[in-house]
């Protein structure tokens with residue numbers, strides 16, 4: 001039977017040929033921690049009291065990184081769940097404070113599709129604000145879409161397609177002026193931006209930021225699933241509470257019931273072992289390799305859509321889909337974006353300089369075939 005599993009697994013593409021994913025090979029320490037916690041269930045924290053304590057410690061570490069050691073939250077299935085829960089908390093809070101019956105949220109045009117799901121599940125209208133020429137959300141456009149039924153504004157710190165960072169400082173002022181929550185989706189950027197040399201204020205140091213999505217299973221090199229949702233204070237988390245009569249705990253604020261402790265353990269282990277200093281080395285290396293990729297692609301005649309801000313790079317080409325298909329046929333995975341038409345690369349820790357060199361040499365052949 002194990003042979004069957006091994007053989008099926010061979011059909012998957014190895015990470016060493018994947019330049020499109022925001023996930024990566026888990027850190028070896030994460031794998032060990034995962035194994036140690038394999039049977040844990042945080043849905044019943046009275047039984048897994050140690051694992052629950054570890055989750056609180058991890059939330060504290062992430063809070064410290066994001067300028068609020070007192071942040072409250074939990075480790076969830078990923079950025080999608082974190083975004084749903086952030087908007088659900090905002091909706092519940094605003095519903096209580098202001099009688100809103102047709103709620104809406106204002107998100108950047110560049111927001112991840114998880115906000116579509118969020119709107120659908122919660123019955124919240126999703127309004128999309130325009131971007132400026134650098135693909136950052138235009139604060140004026142956001143302001144024009146906010147009305148008395150707006151329950152939250154969303155900013156993205158590390159957009160999925162371009163790795164761009166919205167002007168969160170401006171959104172924070174706007175949210176404070178309107179007295180509404182500001183959720184920052186830093187699913188990807190939350191474990192990149194704090195370690196970059198250039199400063200981009202995006203987290204709880206900005207007074208208007210009320211919640212942040214930050215996923216250890218992306219740049220945190222934890223085992224999947226390990227997403228993160230952090231709230232500025234307990235008031236938001238408490239709006240999510242439901243009673244849990246037959247469990248060891250009396251209430252639950254999570255979306256899922258049964259949930260693994262493996263993400264908590266693996267994320268904690270990586271952060272504890274590497275420390276913020278070690279994480280900075282990882283991010284620095286990804287940025288260095290991303291710069292090599294940009295140099296090599298530019299030498300081949302491609303123009304970046306924006307000067308990469310983090311370890312995501314997109315290059316304009318009308319042949320984006322064709323290139324992606326031909327590369328996939330050769331078991332290389334890249335992705336594409338539609339506006340503008342471009343090919344997209346995410347330089348995760350598994351995308352080493354050697355991977356980039358191998359890719360570029362085969363990409364050269366592909367370009368020859370397409371002409």
Ligand SMILES: Cc1ncc(COP(=O)(O)O)c(C=O)c1O
Pocket residue numbers: 022077078079080081083112114156158159160185186187188215227
């Ligand atoms: C900015 C952003 N938010 C949310 C998500 C969704 O995360 P997940 O796939 O872990 O649910 C992603 C995924 O890439 C993302 O880039």
